[in-house]
Amino acid sequence: MEKNFVAVNYIRCTPEYRERFEYLFGTRKKAIDTLPGFVDMYVLKPNQDDDNYLVVSFWTSEQAFQDWTKSEAFIQGHARGFEDIRKAKAAGQPSPMSSDFKTYQVISR
Amino acid sequence: MEKNFVAVNYIRCTPEYRERFEYLFGTRKKAIDTLPGFVDMYVLKPNQDDDNYLVVSFWTSEQAFQDWTKSEAFIQGHARGFEDIRKAKAAGQPSPMSSDFKTYQVISR
Numbered sequence: 001m002e003k004n005f006v007a008v009n010y011i012r013c014t015p016e017y018r019e020r021f022e023y024l025f026g027t028r029k030k031a032i033d034t035l036p037g038f039v040d041m042y043v044l045k046p047n048q049d050d051d052n053y054l055v056v057s058f059w060t061s062e063q064a065f066q067d068w069t070k071s072e073a074f075i076q077g078h079a080r081g082f083e084d085i086r087k088a089k090a091a092g093q094p095s096p097m098s099s100d101f102k103t104y105q106v107i108s109r
Numbered sequence: 110m111e112k113n114f115v116a117v118n119y120i121r122c123t124p125e126y127r128e129r130f131e132y133l134f135g136t137r138k139k140a141i142d143t144l145p146g147f148v149d150m151y152v153l154k155p156n157q158d159d160d161n162y163l164v165v166s167f168w169t170s171e172q173a174f175q176d177w178t179k180s181e182a183f184i185q186g187h188a189r190g191f192e193d194i195r196k197a198k199a200a201g202q203p204s205p206m207s208s209d210f211k212t213y214q215v216i217s218r
Contacts, residue, residue, distance in 0.1 A: 003151070006151070006153050008153075008163070022216055022217075025216065025217040026216070026217050028217070040218070041218060042112070042115070042215050042217075042218055043215070043216050043217035043218070044115050044117075044213035044214070044215060044216070045213055045214045045215075045216045046211065046212075046213055047171075047211070047212045047213060047214065048211055048212075051211065054117070054213060056165070062156075102155065102156070102157055102160065103155075103156045103157075104153035104154055104155055104156060104163060105153070105154045105156065106151050106152070106153060106154075107131055107134065107135070107152050107153070107154045108131075108134040108135050108137070108151075108152035109149070109150060109151055109152070
């Protein structure tokens with residue numbers, strides 16, 4: 001399947017949250033994998049100290065990616081992480097993680 | 110082939126250099142593709158204005174990546190870009206591009 005469009009989610013975790021973050025991705029339910037236009041994803045752990053994790057997902061088109069961000073699969077796939085953030089806020093603590101999506105076109109291989 | 114190790118080269122180009130940068134990757138000689146341990150690579154053009162290009166390469170191991178950075182293929186593969194930078198410096202101009210390698214382990218898919 002053609003990999004035309006790439007979304008990179010740059011995720012910053014507090015040091016205490018890293019183990020939990022890795023656990024959540026290691027046990028993800030893979031709802032995203034069944035979506036039309038989804039091709040592949042990789043969760044990348046930085047070798048540099050205190051750097052971002054990258055979640056890199058490949059899609060056949062930008063539309064497929066945008067549809068995912070508005071889908072039930074998106075909410076389900078992030079439910080445990082969103083709940084961790086909600087609990088931290090409710091307890092007056094700083095958020096254990098933050099994320100920033102950037103998108104790209106594959107122009108060469 | 111197992112994709113264990115990922116190198117991301119974050120490349121910043123001046124606006125004037127972007128077309129040339131894309132041309133260089135579009136016409137690359139693919140010397141890297143023959144190296145042991147090389148799996149795959151993607152050149153990603155940012156959809157956000159004034160953001161970095163990403164060159165994402167997958168390797169079977171960190172050693173394979175490190176061997177590449179010290180290889181003749183690395184020098185050949187970057188020869189035209191390095192020459193552009195050299196010329197700019199010789200002319201007293203700012204560098205048309207800069208790059209920053211970061212490396213990652215694939216922890217989940």
